[in-house]
Amino acid sequence: MHFINRETIQKQTKKRMAVNHLLKTLFFAATMFSLLVLAVLFYRIFTQGFEHLSFDFLTNFASRKPEEAGIKAALYGTIWLMAITGPISIVLGIGSAIYLEMYAKQSRFTRFIQTNISNLAGVPSIVFGLLGLTVFVRMLEMGRSVLAGGLTMSLLILPIIVVAAQEAIRAVPQELQEASYGMGATKWQTIWRVVLPAALPGMMTGSILALSRAVGETAPLIVIGALSYVAFVPDSIWSGFTVMPIQIYNWTGRPQEAFHDIAAAGIIVLLALLILMNSIAVFIRNKFSKRH
């Protein structure tokens, strides 16, 4: 007795293949849709902003006259902000990840910390802005400085870096660590010589992606009081500052049409910076992952 009837199967096969084909088309369309939207966006921004893009645009300060307006203050502000946020968040983030993954004993306390870190990664950025305003600007009396902005941004991306670094550490094969301990290495020697070299690409990729998120953030900086009209480059960590997204937002809010085109030029610069940072992340990942 056969349970499988060849004839019915033959009939059914046609139908099943049709469904298969239909779904494939559907999923392809979904992918194409988002690509198309992206392409339209790029096209609009480039046609609008390209003619304003020049070397002067990068070296001029903001101005009331559209033809003289430039992004220098915002570009330098963003670079200053990164120079503060980067080292602080990466050192604290990787340090916490090493502690949590390599040293901390499993306990209710470490589980509590772990849950909180994951939750913090999902907290809206404006909340971090309020925290920065209360703690850095007011309590620690840093004022509306680039230092206060950088510290606020560090807090914002810290949980992302911690989680990325933890995942990178967890991906290091346990057998390699055992080999190291088995020869009498201490925990730190094992971390330094085995865990970190293997986890570093993942850590760097995560950190750069987190930093590029910080480059695009506006809300927390508006809350702590980054300036919107700036005609100077920060000269110390106590300087006032602006960053590119704020400058772009400011330009799009102007009534004159010409400023909208300048905003588009600013977006091109911001996108170029983000693409550059993401490419570095991809490069690091590809270069080091080949070793394994």
Place this chain on the structure above:
Amino acid sequence: MNTLMKSKPLNQNPIQPKQEHKKTVIEVNRLNLWYGEDQALKDIHMNIPENKATAIIGPSGCGKSTFIKTLNRMVELIPTVKITGNIFYREKNILDPKYRVEELRTRVGMVFQKPNPFPKSIYENVAYGPKIHGIKKKKILDEIVEKSLRDAAIWNEVKDRLHENAYGLSGGQQQRLCIARCLAIEPDVILMDEPTSALDPISTLKVEELVKKLKENYSIIIVTHNMQQAARISDQTAFFLNGELVEMDHTSKVFSNPRDKRTEDYITGRFG
């Protein structure tokens, strides 16, 4: 545990073979081990002789891997482990919390089941141990690397590619590299946890030859699933079952005339 430490090592163990003036390198005494609530080792007594190969056989889950990992305290990497009893290595109790594991593991080296070279060059793999113990001079490191690779019978295969990544070696070569890496810290005892279970027959044969040669200078304890392997390379064999040491004797005796019915059943293939 402290009172146990002070007591003299016990030698009157009924299942131990007579040690004909052979020196004991490791003496295990009333060893019990739990993973959380599960007892994995039950009241183990064992004397491991110097410069011999001791094979540990038994079915999966009988505690033989746990036992060997207790001898260099690698088992402590599992957080829920609880150990009672004494293990004397050259008359010192290694389970004493004051005994530093880092020192212990330079005397009692280990080779693992799966070849686990570091993703570094062949040279750096072998130099790893000496380096972490503070040897920096390149000349000395060079000498250690060559000697270790020669002793592990892999020098001729790798001498022209010392600075290439170890991942380019075959599985069998990787395992012999791991043995060389272990020899580089000049251990006294070498623990081997099923070192050939991931290897093909020819590579297995090479590792077995190596073990036979190494036991002239080192005390070797080898866990194996393969009873023929135990018979081929070991001087003594211990049979574990359900966390207990059922029988330990000269290998020829265990395989030809076992004392315990359970040992006989196992080696004749009636279970396990």
